[in-house]
Amino acid sequence: MSSSPGDRASAEPADGGAPVPDVVIEPDADRLARAAAEALVARLAAAQAVHGTASVVLTGGGIGIAVLERVAGLAAEPVRETVDWTAVDVWWGDERFVPADEAERNEKQARTALLDAVGVPPERVHAMPPSDGDFSEPEDAATWYADQLAAAAPEGQVLPRLDLLLLGMGPEGHTASIFPASPAVRDERTVVAVRNCPKPPPTRISLGFRAINSAEEVWLLVSGAGKAAAVARALAGADPQELPAAGVRGTRATRWLLDQAAAAELPRSQG
Template sequence: MSLSPGDRAAAGLPDDVPTPQVVIEPDADRLARAVAEALVARLAAAQAVHGEASVVLTGGGIGIAVLEHVAGLVAEPVRETVDWTKVHVWWGDERFVPAGSDERNEGQARRALLDSLDVPDFRVHPMAPSDGDIGSPEEAAEDYAAELREYAAEGQELPRFDVLLLGMGPEGHTASIFPGTPAVRDDRPVFAVRDCPKPPPTRVSLGYRAINSAEEIWVLATGKAKAPAVAKALTGADPEEIPVAGVRGTRATRWLLDAGAAAELPRAES
């Protein structure tokens, strides 16, 4: 499903912005598997063009389920088409908690997928934990911004992101950008988030400037609780109200939904 011309006009999308694509699967498990298969194919295609690939991971139930399905695909030799030694792995946001905390997106991703792959350490780029050498989320954000610059082309502040995965909350937050908070208006590529309305309250997040630099953004959402925010985001909501409405990939923006999350779309069909 794509937005109609009328929906594009209502959303205020200029003609040169790629129309968001919507893919709907019957349930969360089939969605996770479909996204995993698409992700493997997209990273392989990026390697064919660039010699390497880059992905920005998200946490949450559906984000981790996708990684678990990727691990299953890697275990099938005939399906493995990605050279994981040539993949850069980044994160869209992270909880500023100790390294061993179960709340860290990094730890969840390592257990679900990364520990079973041959990705070199220098290609895995976690955000700093709270119990390391970096003492504040602000310093952690500055550190991550510096690492992004290190892997960017000369004169650029951000590396190429082939695919950037995002989850979303029922109120429309994405990464750690929540409705009505300063993060919605922060133009830095990475910043600290304090007093987050969802625990844990202290985090580090990419901002729109970094997120929207990605070639492709894939928004993952499951469950009827997210259906109102999905519908608002796809029909022109203000990012101040629904932050996920503010994401746009430079090449493509894909909304990957289960039937529950798609329930309130104008035309809930794939």
């Protein structure tokens, strides 16, 4: 493993620019999920030690939900760091604009995997609207979610403190619901409606780059050989319009948490 996901920050470049991404490689998806869960607990506990509260932006997908399931398991174990889940604000990086009870909703999966088990208060769970809720159009739902973010932000700002933002990545390099060459790649709003996605369901809501890149730490959780080429291209500096995952970064740290299969095409110096 190139470094521990529990480390507090990526290496800082000499010119004072954005932190250099930290690449962490685990042997397989199960070990990756376990290591990421332990690091997530440590990160939120550290944020609470400083601020009294913590904030996390969740992702869906197989590895993202596996991490949440392992976080729930850690809550019952005598781990070194503990999180006060009553003082954690939960947001989402993207959501499928489908009815609330659809199994493919990231919110529904996250509640089953973690949130219901650890008792995050309802007022701290900031879910993106479903298609059968108050908004029939995803554009209106996106505007509402942007307003929720702004309401939680310090006066004069449009985004709250986001301690940790989790993302996945598709084989073609999409992240959140920002797909290659889509209008969302160039959209400067904090939250955007996404239509005609190449991956079903076609209608979604997503944080834009502006919101994603405001987070203190951004972690990309990627597993599987089918994503190895996109991982290598992203870390080599691909154009974000062609490979959106290449355009995300935290203000304090950016981490690529990979299993061995997803890291297979990285240069030996990174792997």
